[in-house]
Amino acid sequence: MKNEVKSVSPLTSIDEIESENGTHHEVVKNKKRRRSSFKKKGAITKKLLIKFLDSAGFQAYMFVCLVLALFAVDVIALHSYGNDVTEAMNIILTLVFASFLAEMVLNFFIREDYSKLETVMNFIATFSILLDITWITELWEKSDGGGGSYERASRAARVGARAGRIGRIVRVVRLVRVIKMFALFFRCFRKDEEEDSMAPTNLGQKLAESISRLVALLIMITIWVAPMLTFEEFDESLSAWITVFDSHAQNNATTFQLEPVVTDYYDFIMDGGLLRPVELNIHGDYWDWTEISGGYTPRKKDKITLQDNSGLIVLKLDSSKKNQEDAMLNILLVVVVVVELICFIALLNQTTSLLVVRPLERIFTIIRINASQIVGALDIEDSDEESEDEKEVDEINTIEAAVQKMTRIVKHVSGGGAQGSQIVQNYIDDANIDEKTKAWLVNQYDGSETVAETPAKKKKKERKFKRSIIAYDNVDLDFLNSWNFDVFLLKEEEMFSYVRAMFMELGLYEAGMVTDEILSNFLKEVRKNYHDNPYHNFHHVIDVTHGVYRILRLTEDRLDLTEYERMSLMVAAICHDMDHPGVNNAYLVHTLDPLAIKYNDSGVLENTHVACLYSMVTTKPNSNIFVNIKDDKVWRDMRKNIIGCILHTDMAHHFKMVSQMDVFFELHANVIEKKDNPFTTPDDRQFLMNMVLHSADISNAVKPFGIYTKWANCVLEEFFSQGDKEAAKGLPKSPMMDRETTSRAMSQVNFIEFIVGPLYLNLVKILPELSELAITLLNNRKTWGDMYIEEVDGKSMSSMDFNAREEEKAKCTNRYLKFKEKFEPVMEKMEELGFASEQLLKRAGIQKKERPNPRASVIGNLARRASISMGK
Ligand SMILES: [Zn+2]
Structure with a gap:
């Protein structure tokens, strides 16, 4: 099976996948x-033979053979060398023929990728050499009856010349392989030059090669076939002259009578004719022009003897001039074809490389590198024993396997951090599992059922929260519904009023979740559990609760959180720092604090906060905020949500959350762009709640600078006091907690760049309604940077010399630019989607850049990318 x-x-378990x-x-x-x-x-013999055939020595030998086959015969004809040269040439050509034949046969049987078209062309090319060997042509001529009529001889000569020319063109087909060698050579050359990690892929390389080879063959076939389609005119003048001589001979003309006719003929033939007469015998009358030609004896091949049907007239001609002209034409033709072919293939190679091979190579390289980084376990066999074919198949298999594996991994990690729930869900969905087991799975692992209604069900309901009109005493709604909400301006009673207003505004009164009395009692009781720490005090908690409230309000049209989820999130916010001692987890762990002992060093503070909340609501019925939650299942789900998001305020989970946000965005970008709700599963919604509370908890940096500074001073004061405590206990001071050495401005620059920035960059991508916060964050980073630069300038000359100062200032500015760069494309996208105005972007100095038209053609894109990659 x-x-x-x-x-x-997609839901297969990891084990099964493995x-x-x-x-x-x-x-x-x-x-x-x-x-x-x-x-x-025979595999070993095959390998050895292929090695031999591909060796440079053999290739060079074949190249010399090719040059000989292409030009030797014509060069000899051009110079009209003697018969001994022709004989030598015959021997050489026979050798060349044998070599071609042997190579062809070997290639045919050894190489599987030999194309049929190429094989046929090679066959014709090889056998066309026989036409140049006079031994063979003589055999053929003899069997033709020798001499024969002039027409037949003339026709045979023409056909021979044409066959030779065509044969030579076909031989150029072998050049394709030589060009392949050149291409390989250039490729190596290019690689040396660029020294980038772009390993040529077998697939791309093969593609370029086979395209150029096929096109070369096509060109050759065209050149080959074209002359066959032309109509050829025969020169009938010679046969006309023979008829004239014949009629004179038939009439028994005397030598004296023949003389003027022959002279006429000689004058005519020498006036631009290519066949020079050597001897003429008309019925015993004999003319010999050898003397006039300068005692020259033509080659065997250049001699033509013509006879009439009766055999009374014999005309011997010297065709060397004609043959020279033919040879010249042959050489020219072959040179033109070769040049054309080389240029064409070079152009074609460049184009395919630009448009196809380079992009393919880049894709393959990226996938290969990333696949091995992420997947690791994919063993990519890279042995030399595999044939080219197998390597090619492996390349595709590797990429396929990598993509499939990555997809499965992503599916597993994408569940908002609740890894494993998808496996359970898979079992629950399995029709073969009986109801009892299903019920046990659901009960034990709580995979599917929570109070969260699916958005589909929810959609029919009214989206906006219903708000009860209870008089908001001392509440300024404009102040409440803005990021200028400054909790430092509020007295304790006012803070209570604002929190009650938030609950009302979120429709929680109307939904019957709480009454004003319960909420008031609850808030008073909670207040008692907050210490007056410099930072982690009741003010901080109200500030965070306001942050959560604002996020809920800004996203209420899209996210469809149920009233239970809204309520859980608000309660979690109010209680997220209960009983905070004003020192961090690390301090508690290092000092073996009873809390650290109790919670085994893991989420010590966060566990304390949740435990404090639930011990309060279970022991003090008057302030039990959950008193109206009658359904036990709902109560437990809310508890689960609250525990989840408070535990995730632990900074230890910060970067994991940022990374999960990355994955979440990648998986849901299209949903978000459509302004739909990407949080559809209970896991996703828990993830959303964790994200919202943690983001609000560190939201000081995204608030207007005036408010931010107050918080920054508070948090530093708390840090410094921890530093003092550490010093008092003889412990080393934690980084950023030494009041003597810590720069306020630089500590905030770092906090923004390393902690708040990455989180809010992803938050804005997932919740674009919060775009404004990213802009404020950028401006705050700039302001702290400017303050740091002032701080550096204010330092005494003794502590820092001029150059060091300038360097420090430049570093700070460059860091800001780099930081801003990360936000620019995201903010531009937000503007495009209508979540941010151009004015908003301008506030952080983000100028919309001209972007290439997204509807540009695919080829245009490819070409652009290719030109980028080639751009040196
Ligand atoms: Zn907090």
């Missing part, structure tokens, strides 16, 4: 083993 081809369900992968690999390996055992016979 495992060996069947089976699509892997076992499946194992078997998949084994199947592939078995196949390979079987295949190789088939081939084992």
